[in-house]
Amino acid sequence: MAIIDASARIMETPPTGNDMAFNHGILCQVGLPRAKVDGSHFLRQSGDAWMSVQAGLLDEGKGPVQQPVPYGALPRLALAWVSTYAVRHKTAEIPIGESAAEFLRMMGKDNQGARYNTLRTQMHALAACRLQMGFKGRTWSAQPVEQFDAWISDKESDQRPLWPGTLRLSDSFYNILMESPVPLDNRALDALSGSALALDIYCWLAHRLHRIEGRPITLHWRSLRDQFGQEYQGKNPDKDFKDAFRVQLEKVLMVYPDAKVKQVNGGLLLMPSRPPVPYKG
Structure with missing residues (x-):
């Protein structure tokens, strides 16, 4: 499975050369x-x-x-x-x-x-x-x-x-x-390329986690849906979004192994983490 192979490569070898990508x-x-x-x-x-x-x-x-x-x-x-x-x-x-x-x-x-x-x-x-x-x-x-x-x-x-x-x-x-370009691991982008939601979660965590200083931050599902889930408009949009987000988050964490993210009651706990690609300087 591509996501498993990418996870193994990312954990074994730091990103270099063409592995490095950037986003706005x-x-x-x-x-x-x-x-x-x-x-x-x-x-x-x-x-x-x-x-x-x-x-x-x-x-x-x-x-x-x-x-x-x-x-x-x-x-x-x-x-x-x-x-x-x-x-x-x-x-x-x-x-x-x-x-x-x-x-x-x-x-x-x-x-x-x-x-x-x-x-x-x-x-x-x-x-x-x-x-x-x-x-x-x-x-x-x-x-x-x-x-x-x-x-x-x-x-x-x-x-x-x-x-x-x-x-x-x-x-x-x-x-x-x-x-201020945001460094990303191109191997992770390739592995997540089948899901726009997974790409969004990965880029967000790559930009956000290393900026956390001090205590971890709790984000509730409602605020996460405001950020990521306005496309979910069915009979039970909150549950539909939460289910979809959890599936894609699991994939993202496989290719961003340094990401310290924990599911807690009512949302996610974000902890200070190293970025997927170290910032120069």
């Missing part, structure tokens, strides 16, 4: 939607942090096309890959290939043809969307992507595209990313 600090606190959004707007709030996602337009070769709000695991993985490239190379201009198939290979995900169309749809949505992010009285308004060369075809072909296949991050998104 605010995106580690409030994630993109995990399920398809009805309409063109999504809002998520967690304590003092919040994020609004507004769907936009993208030229797909024949004029403007209305895009959906990006959602699911693939936009998260793509943003982490793009952010990692930006941090490593200190550049806002990112090569993304000339097709979704090529970008999947660049992300290290070969032979996943069934995901080409999904990745194309979600990357186009991500490139077109407008984000607003806020924290304690300060608001950032930006599109993460300033310029995007659309993948005109779902599949590889002999026809050369008009543009070279690049993505340019907006200055505001890039500057905040470079100020």
Whole structure:
């Protein structure tokens, strides 16, 4: 099982080289939607942090096309890959290939043809969307992507595209990313790539646990659902969220073995922990 193999590798060998990935600090606190959004707007709030996602337009070769709000695991993985490239190379201009198939290979995900169309749809949505992010009285308004060369075809072909296949991050998104990128273990991201909720929990703990000073912190299920579970709207949303969160948390703790998190009556106990990748300095 991939999660077990990844857990063993992570426990045996510290992350080095390509094992290291990076993500935007605010995106580690409030994630993109995990399920398809009805309409063109999504809002998520967690304590003092919040994020609004507004769907936009993208030229797909024949004029403007209305895009959906990006959602699911693939936009998260793509943003982490793009952010990692930006941090490593200190550049806002990112090569993304000339097709979704090529970008999947660049992300290290070969032979996943069934995901080409999904990745194309979600990357186009991500490139077109407008984000607003806020924290304690300060608001950032930006599109993460300033310029995007659309993948005109779902599949590889002999026809050369008009543009070279690049993505340019907006200055505001890039500057905040470079100020304090959150280090992650790419082996963990790969192992959790089948669940947007697991990716969100992992990024959140990687950002949060090492910042705890002094006494442990108790988070109740209600506040956790406010942060992670607004997608759960069935007959018993609290129970549905709690059940789903527990399953994914167990997987996350397998690939973040230094995370000191304990389930207690009414919620979770978070204790000071080492980050999955040590911060330099």
